[in-house]
Amino acid sequence: MTEPPSGGGGEPEILAARRRKLDALRATGVDPFPHAFPGVVGIAQARAGHDGLAPGEETDERVRVAGRVAARRGQGKAAFLDLVDRSGRIQLLGRLNALGEEAFERLTALDLGDLVGADGTIIRSRAGELTVSLDGITLLAKSLRPPPEKHHGLTDVETRFRRRELDLIANEETRELFVARARVITEVRRFLDDAGFVEVETPMLQPIYGGAAARPFTTHHNALDRTLYLRIATELYLKRLIVGGLERVYEIGKDFRNEGLSPKHNPEFTMLEYYEAYADYHDVAARCERLVHHVASALGQGVRFAPPWRRETLAGAIEARAGVDVLAARDLESLRAAMRERGLEVPEHDQTWARLVDHLLSRYVEPELVAPTFLMDYPVELSPLAKRHRSQEGVVERFEAFAGGMEIANAFTELNDPDEQRARFDEQRRAAAAGDAEAQPLDEAFVEALEHGMPPTGGIGIGLDRLVMLLTGRDTIREVVLFPALREQ
DSSP states (O other): OOOOOSSSOOHHHHHHHHHHHHHHHHHTTOOSSOSOOTTOOOHHHHHTTOTTOOTTOEEEEEEEEEEEEEEEEEETTEEEEEEEETTEEEEEEEEHHHHOHHHHHHHHTOOTTOEEEEEEEEEEOTTSOEEEEEEEEEEEEOOOSOOOOTTTTTOSHHHHHHTHHHHHHHOHHHHHHHHHHHHHHHHHHHHHHHTTOEEOOOOSEESSOOSSSOOOOEEEETTTTEEEEEOSOSHHHHHHHHHTTOOEEEEEEEEEOOOOOBTTBOSEEEEEEEEEETOOHHHHHHHHHHHHHHHHHHTTOGGGGOSOOEEEEHHHHHHHHHOOOGGGOOSHHHHHHHHHHTTOOOOTTOOSHHHHHHHHIIIIIGGGOOSOEEEEEEEGGGOTTBOBOSSSTTEEEEEEEEETTEEEEEEEEBOOOHHHHHHHHHHHHHHHHTTOTTOOOOOHHHHHHHHTOOOSEEEEEEEHHHHHHHHHTOSSHHHHSSSOOOOOO
């Protein structure tokens, strides 16, 4: 979509010319920003059923479509425009003898990017293009700025992310991406609703953050005069609902983690968490497979994610790829020594054994897990909210799901013993004192909820942004978030 010359010059002249057109419309009594245009059908719907129309053939089928002017061409007493909406593109044909002189003049004065409504009949042009032959054209919003030039104006990715509206105008692929994202969330809800889960909402502003290993964003509530935190996870509130007897609950919502930016991390992201009474992590893994397969199938990619997924233990995966048996080196110095013996990088900033194990996972294992894979049975030090393994010492019943070289889900057989949960929180406080900035604080209300009794429960968190990345072939989370966090220009 290019802006034709308008008296020469650059953008200031183009903006001034469009302002003059706006003033002229108002001067003649035309409202350049009307309130509504009822009765519109999508362009895809208008095009449907006309594949067999021969070149030059006309119909008496009337349609009313609306969208943005994407291209225009003129041939004397006839003018052709391309109209684009969310669903597609269609050609408009305006003839002087059909529209009359005044309406035809307004048609030919339209600028690229103007939003218009079109009334007419469906025909096939002599050149073979499906077309709306106009008998009415209505300006719906005058565009005072030219649209981005399709091939060159949005090559800078920073511009695409900072000005997503321009990216959506210029790039059909971007529009399709975010329609696909919406489809993913719709299918997630459909799957869980059909399985008897209840969708709920829990607080985003929390007096105590928890449910994940992350640093929070901090704010202040003036009326209450207290410090609050943007939630890093929904887990603890959702498990309190399990205590309350809802039995199967889920939430789709924003979490916030005060961490760096990377291709896999945005400080504000969309998470699905669901919890199921009377289930363990094996049940959760099976449901996770089915859920992702269901969603992927809706996008035509079911084969890639068909159950059963591969399963490995975390310790086995690290030993196979990094040569270190983390369960045989259960303190920080012995693990560092084992890594040095293997010639591996030993980051000095990892001040706890658990964080060093997480480094081994992230550095040596995660990038290798391209096919859907569950890593099972994590060390207890990495998992303060998970139930101890029923048959193996030192680990808990936890898995993380990986695909495309990144983590997409984290799940447990949930710890429901209030005394052990309190002891785990005490361990987290010691980790915080040792330098772990992401250790979780004690949530007394959560422990007291467990003291009322929580049934055996399985739960999971699935990163929906990352799932959309996988299903749409994107390499960075910024591509699948409409307005990602960016550094100041």
